[in-house]
Amino acid sequence: MSTLMKRLPKFEYLGPQSLAEVCGMIAGTTRDEVLLLAGGTDAILQMRRRERTPRRVVGLKGVAELDFVRGQDDGGLAFGAMTTLQTLVASPLVGQRHELLQAAAAQIGGNELRNVATVGGNIAGALPCADMSPALMTLGAKIKLVSERGERWLALEEFFPEFGRTLALEDEVLAEISVPKPAANSAGAYLKFHDRHSMDMTIVGVAAFVSWDSESRTFAEIRLAYANGAPTVFRAHRAEALLRGQALSEEGLEAVAETACAESSPRTSWRANGEYRLELIRALTKRAIRQAWEKAVRSKAVTSKETSR
Amino acid sequence: MLNKDTQREFQVLGKPTPKKDAPQKAAGRAEYADDISMPGMLHGKLLRSPHPHARIVSIDVSRAMALPGVRAVITGRDFPGVRYGNLPQTRDYLPLAIDTVRYLGEEVAAVAAVDEDTAEEAIELIHVEYEVLAATFDPEEAMKPGAPQLHGQSPGNISAHTESHFGDVEAAFAQADYVREDFFETQPVKQGMLEPHACVGLWDSFGKATLWSCKMSPYAVWRQLAMGLDIKPGDIRVVQTYVGGGFSGGKQEAMPMDFCALLLAKKTGRPVKFVHTMEEVLIIGHMRHPMKIWLKTGTTRDGRILAQHVKLLANGGAYSSIGGFSIFLAGAMINLPYRVPNMKFEADRVYTNNGFCGALRGHTVVQMCFARDSQLEMIAAELRLDPLEIRRRNAIQDGDVTPNGFRVNTFAFDECITRVAEMSDWSNKKGKLPKYRGIGFGCGAHLSGARLMGHSASTAEMRMLEDGTVHLTTGSTDVGQGVETVMSMIAAEVLGVGVDDVHYLKVDSAATPLDPGTFGSRVTLFTGNAVKQAAEEIARQLAEVAAARMGVAAEDLEFRKHEIINRKDEKQRVSLKEIVRWGMFQQGRIFSGRGSYGYSEEKIDFRTGHGNLSPAYNPTACAVEVEVDPETGQVTVVGLWGADDSGTPLNPMAVKGQVIGAAVMSIGHALYENLIRIDGKVMNPSFRDYKMPLATDMPLLANFKHSNVITWEPEGPFGAKEAGQGAGTGVIAAIANAVFDATGVRLNRLPLTPERILFGIKRLQEQNGEA
């Protein structure tokens, strides 16, 4: 009940070296008993506030097979849950294939934080303010959950049933994230709002990813996802549908923003009022779509110039 | 020779001089209190109240004591029960709470253990039984009959009251062509220094207590420790370490950690260290007073102020700190920088169950200037006057005596306004910028040290060494603002030596002269004068020896570049070192000097508010340009241009750092900073969530300009006045005025959050049928 942080609770620390070991350690346990520790930038604070008091902590730092960034043969991208945000920001491969991921990761904390915070921790923490999940959702990311029973793949957008929870079972580890090859003439934008300009926690974050049909000059695809728009990060399917197959127009953007607001249910907290978050969703939805659209159109111009050369 | 102050050609002063301690700090070699390690040293931790208001029924420390590694546990009952504090009438602090806790975070018990982790574990094992009491958080609520009472001796929770009345306000309002009243509200703001409070206490076998700590005012701490421990001040020694930023607050006073370090050291016979976490720093007291300000102003048709009536309610939190003076100062400073012939001020500081408030850079002047300069802009608009013109018409001038008795020597306010107008390109911008871009003006003033009822004199002692360098000691601390450098420069100027030839020692109550310390912008003027005097005394002693040896008159001798030179025949010169050695070795002389300043009989009548509070006063003006995002309400500070009359800047590099630093802090106060408390609980006790501006929130350096209007302040050493606080006082109003200029939204409540700005814009759009 005290607001003050306390020392870390006493726990047994385990330092497995392989994913199989991790799975063995958490098989048959409950989330109250065991905590998976990635970068610890959330988990340590949770323990010091006594929101979590595990008997055992399983550190994932030594599990090398969870820390990788790999290009897929089909042009997609895969990375391990233990990939730090800084690795994403610095990886040329990520930059080439999914600039949006870098844009999102680069806006999280400062260098010190990004050097330890992982993408897996960002997703698995299941917080509505997490910045990686909206970007990943709009890219159509899938996640791999591994347990002693085997592995399964889920679409990230289905991963968060409610505030602070995921569909991962108690014996499952988030191991890998995979993102398909982006469509031709596509681009994304992530707009993260906070009061000051410098690094800060997100009040509202909007990810937009679009692909542009150069024949019809319309949205071939558009995906929108939100941080802090609701108790979980979510995709605004109804809003997206309004623009698919349409050209960019002011009225279209207005309608999408309106529908995105209707799909949102942001909360009021000491950080911001729900009413204000809705205003941000309205404004930033339009901006993010426009930015993504412009980039996508430009990318077409660049590729056609290159091919004509 | 000795009358250098009429000569404005300096050898050392006036030249931008890097801070002497900068290399140490930049290389990480400066030893802060937390860097101290002693053999056998124990680590302390404090147990804090989880309730905003409760009676302590019992405390059981037995489980904590039984934990291996724990060496001692103390509670409030281990202290003599003597209350301590700043002003004699408001001593309400205890080292640890005895029977009542009054805010969430108040210190209840302390542990010393072999390491930090054990100490933290032990803290959790202390069992306190509380009887939770009704709490009160808002000053207006706290004043109502039936509200929970915090301190028995302060009925109605009035922690301090002050009022003053000069002229005849009612009559002046009756005559005024124009009268308006506005309400303003400010938020709690923290110092935000990077070094948390830290100390090491030792109680030696002779029964003497020593505290090493990052204190700005070691002597104030020394006295308070003696009070709260109920021992003779002579049995206590306070040694200053490097101070990693202060901005007043806990580094100004003795804190529970200081008392506990000493008492635990006494109990264990070992040194004990305490270091606050940043979370503790943000939760405990010591912050800028949140205020409600009702400001009524009457003017003539052409904008001349006839009268101001201010009612002020300060949310003081659970304890007094320096709060009685805080509200007094707010009232006194209504007299600057504008002429207010009739003024009335009524203020209450109210106890509530929140962390307590005290001083913070700019003290309470900042809040008052926000209110007054915001309102002045509204008055100018109503009267269709140019915002600069209304300020000029009311500007205090050199030689003014204000209604409350401030005797203003130098006050280049007009010139500050003119320079800011030029630098900011005001006339091409005001009213002419594109939509959602705006510019605003704001002014303020400050004083160079206050003459208080208690101890307000500064002293310095200086001793020449045989190698021609000097040891200089004062009671004033370098808290990062550059005192070490500027005091060395003053001594070097007088003695014709280099800045690095002066060794400025840290304050040690057992060795350095008595001085109230660093606060209230007093050091350059007060201590600077004392240092100058001390150096002049040494110069006199040296001149006497040199004159005899050279066969010339002492009055004709000058000190330049390590030489003593006959002004009338410059070929006649002798090295300083030679004279020093000759005097020391052959004549057995001790070259030492002493100086003091500020012992004048002149005192303030705190009941009426009348008196010349400071030897010198300085005006400031600034313009801020902002851009507002009309869809999010977010403000970008595009440019900031300020001008100050800091007298003659002795170290222009340090002055620049100070004025820009003060402005930056005010940007934070205006736009971001806010210690958010819900039912007494701080919601954002970390620098992740308590938002200070960072570099990317600042205007580009090219648009961040500052100009010194140089005057020669007769009271200052070599013409100098303060620079560290005044420059921040006008900035908040300038930002509020700029936001208004950009959006049409007038916000009288701080901080100016994007949310409030956006909803303001929306309301205007609805009113104008645009939405």
Ligand SMILES: Cc1cc2nc3c(=O)[nH]c(=O)nc-3n(C[C@H](O)[C@H](O)[C@H](O)COP(=O)(O)OP(=O)(O)OC[C@H]3O[C@@H](n4cnc5c(N)ncnc54)[C@H](O)[C@@H]3O)c2cc1C
């Ligand atoms: C100063 C500061 C600023 C911050 N700023 C931001 C910000 O701007 N945006 C943002 O989104 N976040 C921010 N955060 C929050 C946090 O840093 C990030 O969410 C980070 O990515 C979490 O990753 P981590 O590796 O530290 O996770 P951890 O703290 O180690 O873990 C978080 C949770 O995920 C679980 N977990 C971790 N890995 C796995 C796995 N492989 N499988 C299953 N469960 C797992 C843990 O058990 C825990 O419950 C900030 C935090 C701080 C302290």
